Amino acid sequence: MLGSGIVKGFVETARNFVGSFHDPGRLVTIEYPDERQELPENSRNFPMLVYDGDDRMKGLRCVACKICEKECPPQCIYIEVERDARGKALKHPRIFDLDISVCMSCQICVEVCPFDAIKMDTAFELSTDNRFGGLLLNKHQLAKPNSYYRAIHPLEAAEVDERLAAEQARAAAKAKAAAAKAPAPAAANAVAT
């Protein structure tokens, strides 16, 4: 009969109303500032610079190769290489600025970095009252310890750590082999001169 659908609708909304009081599965709202949702492994926001060890600046993995700077589509990265007194480039950024008001979180910088130095951060509470300086992050603000990286992206970080360790082991083995062989070429050199 005409109107039976309306009655069904009323029953449904009443069920929702009553259910929201005793069935926690229904009330899905997470009241954000008080409660927080665990961010999923693949969540990402803006890039950060990973450092190893305790020194934020010395431990930076970044070698200032500027690949990310060139690849970044909106060009929000600005890098200057550190130079020593004689003007020789040290493998270290003097300036590493990232404008998060421009960054579009595309992760391309992360993909292209050959040194696993830049990774995506998950921090999203970045609001500031200064829209110019406040959104331009320098290398001190961007530097995050590897332990933090492990905490926010456990799977990805484990894979990176493994690879870096393997690379280091290989480099160490090579260095050792080189060291073992080193005297001979040195002697040969000496003979030649």
Add this chain to the structure above:
Amino acid sequence: MFELFDQLFVNLKHAVVGALPEGWQVLASPLISAAAILGVFASLFALTVLVERKGLGRIQNRPGPNRVGPAGLLQPLADFIKALTKEDIVPVSADKVLHFLAPVVMLAPVLLAYAVLPFGRNMVAVDFDAGLLFFFAAGACVELAVFMAGWSSHNKFSLLGAMRAIAQMISYELPLILATLGVVMLVGSLSLVDIVASQAGHHWGWLARWWVFTPWGLAAFVIFLIAATAESNRAPFDLPEGEAELVAGHLVEYSGFKYAIFFIAEYLGLFAVSALAITLFLGGWHAPVAALDWLPSWFWFGAKLAGFIVFFIWVRGTLPRVRVDHLMGFAWKFLLPLVLWNLVVAAVWWYSRGWAFAGAGILRWVGCAAMILIPYSLLGRALYTRHGLGPRTYRLAA
């Protein structure tokens, strides 16, 4: 004791008026009534907004406002301060005078309508002989205000919203008024106090003699409720401000406190029309069963009004907005024939009151109920299948 509580507010007013000097009493009496009505219903409005937001939230499985004060109880206060401090913008091309007057014209008649409503035993501001007529006359001014708001804003959305509002309100005013006529016919009076008095007494010694317990009364009550929802622009009949197509209808160009006044007037209109439904069909301030007569009359009125408010919130949370052509078709093709037929049924009910044979009461009830239900389902089916009120089937061009 009962007498004390029941007449508490009446006696209070008499005491205050009596304490004033002779010349002032004439002036003070209506002023006190007006102030009481304004105070009570304005705070009821604040409460309703909170309950509505919370209730709708729960219906949609969210907690609703819960930030301001304990459990969000101070939310109305925050809303009030916000409305007061917002900038009042008047469009450059608007008709300034009308734009300013529209909210006032909206609120004033709604408040006037409260004058004739009996809120409890002896609790009526003015006992008009033609109270019902006055109520509808005052209520009709709302249409004028809505159109003033739409026209003066000089905005096409406003104007379209206002035109819709006029069409809707005039269409639904007919079933609204015709639904009340059955009661007027049987009571033989337009005075709301008399109508409440006519519902005193009890069936079989316990069930109140409300008009809603008669078949025609029930039908008229349901039609009245539907029409009242449309009259007060509540969902599912809130087409004049259908956000999806008209932004906010006649309210587009209003901001700040003027907007709040429209909002208040809409809710006060809803309370007024609910109060009228209570008065006409639900026995006014009478208790539903004899055993509960010991509670004060104003308590019963308030309880029923609260029930109505909850019901209207429930409706808003349940039914989606109807389409414009459905809206008009529903009023003219469905409600109007039914409500006219309902008057005939009410007449049959009146002329069969003298029946005295065995089973006459049941026969009278069932007979009248059938007289309503059969046309209802026939008309419903015919409109549903043939006249475009049912679901639409779309055929794509071959």
